[in-house]
Amino acid sequence: MAINWFKYSAPTTFYGLAGKMIPWFAFSAAILFAIGLYIGFFVAPTDAQQGEFYRIMFIHVPASILSMFLYLIMAGYAALGLIFNTRLSAMMATAIAPTGALFALISLWTGALWGKPMWGTWWLWDARLTSELILLFLYLGFIALHASIDDPRRADRAAALLAIVGSVNVPIIYFSVKWWNTLHQGSTIKFSGTTMHIAMQQAMFTMLAACWLYAIAVVLARVRSIILERERNTTWIADLPEVKQ
Amino acid sequence: MISLDIWMRENPLTYVWFGSYAVALLIFAIEIAMVKHKRKITLQQVRLMRNAGDDARDEGIA
C-alpha cells in the first residue's frame, strides 16, 4: 500500500504527529548529551598537543555542522514552499531559522574559546570561523526579513527567495573566504593534525547525534506554535483539547 | 589578560566547561524557554480568539 505522504505534509496531521514525536526526540537528545559528555570528559584521553582544550571540539564541531546543514534544510523547505505552495514547508523554514542561528552562535563562541589557548587570540580570521560568521549574518537576514513583513504569505515567499539566493551564495562565499585566507596567511591553522583517538570519535558522534535530535525536537515544537498561530481560524484548531480546556 | 592566560593553563577543564559547555547549555536552555513561552502565548491567543468567536455566535442566537 502506498503511503500518502501528502497526508503528513498537511498541517492538521503534522501537528498531532509532531506533538507525539517531540518527547522522544527530546528524551533521546538528553540521554545522548549525557553519554557524549561522559565519554568526552572521562573516557577520551588528554591530547598530547592541545591538552584538555581540545575537548571544546565536542560541542564546537557538531554546532558548526548543524548550523550549515540547517541552513541547507531551511533553504530546501523554503524552495518547496515556493514551488509547490505547501503551507507546512514555509512554516518549517521559519521554525528552523532561529535554531540554526543559535547553533551558528554557539559555533562562533566555542571557536573563539578554543582559539584563545591555541592561537593566543580570541578571534582569528580563519576561513571556517569567517564563513560561520557570514552564515550567522545570512540567518539574521532571513529572520529579519520574515519578521518585518506583516502578511504571512508574502513573508514566507520573500524569505524563501532570500534563503535560496543565500544557499546559492554559500559555496561562493566559502570559496572566496578560503581563497582570501590562504592569500593572507599561507594556510589555515589545523586544529588536530594527528589521528583522533577512538574515544574522541565516539564522543564527537554522540554529541553530533544529540545536537541533531535536540534541533529536531526544538524545531518541531516551534513549528507547532506556528501552525497554531497561522491556522487559528480553522475548526480543527478550535477542536484541539489543549485549546478547548 | 595575562592573568587570565595563566589561570586558563592551570585550570583547563574549568575553562572548557564554563567557557563553552555551560554557555552552550545556557543557550539551549534559553531556546527551550523561548519555545515554551511562545507555545503558551500562542495557545492563549487562540483561546481568546475562540472565546470571542463563541460569544459572537451566542449573541447571534440570542
Next chain:
Amino acid sequence: MKKSTMLDLLVLVIRRDLVLAMRRRADVLATLIFFVMVVSLFPLGVGPELDMLRKMAAGVLWVAALLASMLSLGRLFSADYLDGTLEQMMLAPQSLSMLVLGKMTAHWMVSGLPLVLLAPVLGLQFDMSARALGVLIVGLLLGTPILSMVGAIGAALTLGLRGGGVLLSLLVLPLCIPVLIFGTGAVEAVSSGLSVASHLSLLGALLVLALVFTPWVTAQALRISME
C-alpha cells in the same frame, strides 16, 4: 503605432531612469559625496602613514563603494512602487526580467560608474601606484555592476517595508562579500607581485553569473512584493 521589441524596451527603461536621475541630481550627488567623505575619513581615523594607507587603500575604497551603493539601492524600485509605475511595468507584454535588467543598468550608470571614475582620484590620496590604480579601476568596473544587481534583489524583497533601508543592507551586504574579496585581492596581488588575472577573471565570472540569474530572481521578488 508600432510594436516595440525587447531591446527597445531595455533602452526605454534605461533612458527613462537616466532622465529621472538627471532631474533629481541631488540624490545622485549625495551618494557620490558620501563615497568621497567615507574614503577621506579613513586617513584621519588611522593616521597619515603612507605605508599603511597604501596597504588599506583598496579595502577602504571597496567598502566605501559597497556602502555608497547600498545608500542608493533603497530608491531603485520604491519611487516606481509608490506612484504605480511598477504595476504598469509588471503588465508590460515583455518579460519583467528585461525591465529589471534595464533598471539595474541605469542604477549602475548613475551610482556605480561615477564611483569608478572617482576612484583613481581618491586612490591618489592613499598614494597608490599607477598599476594598482589601474587594477582597482578594472576591478570596480567588473564588481560594481554585481553590487547593483545583487542589491536589486534585496531592494525588491524589502519593497514598501518599514525600515527597508537598514534591512536592505542587512540582506545584501553578506551576499556581496565575494565581490569585495576578489576586488581587493586583485589590488593586493599587484603589490605582492602576483598575477591579477585570476582575481579579475573570478570577478568576471561572478558578473556573468549575476547577469544571468539576478534579473530573473529580482523579477520574482517583485512579484512576491506586489501581492
Next chain:
Amino acid sequence: MLEVSNLACSRGEHRLFSGLSFNLHLGQIMQVQGVNGSGKTSLLRTLCGFLMPDEGDIVWRGESIRELDEDYYAEMLYLGHLNAIKDELSALENLRISAGLSGIKLEEKEAIAALRRMGLRGREKLPTKVLSQGQRRRVALARLLVSDAKLWILDEPLTALDVGAVALIQELIAEHLAQQGMVIFTTHQPLHVAGMEMRTLSLS
C-alpha cells in the same frame, strides 16, 4: 473571451470573496459593485495577475492567464488608483513612456494629439508636478487613447475628474465597446454609456 470560474480571494486571513464566476464577451462592459473593503480592487488586481487567487481560474481566449502571461498582458490595459506618473517628467514624456512600457512606440505627434483630446492643450511639455490632480488623472487616462488593448480594467477611472472629463471618458468607453473592446471597472460616481447594456457584478 474572459472567463472567470469559482474565484476565491483573501487578504491576510480575511476571505474577501469566493465562488465568483462570470464571463465577459467582446463588446461588453461590466461594473464591479460593492461596499468599501468588499474586494473590488482586489478582484481587479487578481484579474491583472498581481494577486494569486486562493482558488479558481481566470481564462483568456481559452487559456489560463498564468500560462499566457505576456500574451495576455499585450491585450489588456490596467488603470489603478495610482496614476503611474512621474512628477519630474512632462505629460508628453509620461505618456510616451507608459505607452512604451505597454509595447507601443508612440510618435510625438500621436502623443500630443492624444493629450489634446484629453483637454491638456498647451500643457503637454510642462512637468506634471505643476498640474492639478484632475489634470494628472487626464494624463494617465490618455493611455486609453493610444492603446490597442482589447480588455480595459479601470479602477475608479473617474476620481478627481470634472464633468467634462467624465463625459469624455464615457465617450471613449463607448468607442472602445463599439470596436468590440471589453471593459471592467469600478466607480463610485455614476457612469453611463449610451446604447450599451451595463452588466453589474456585486461583491458582498
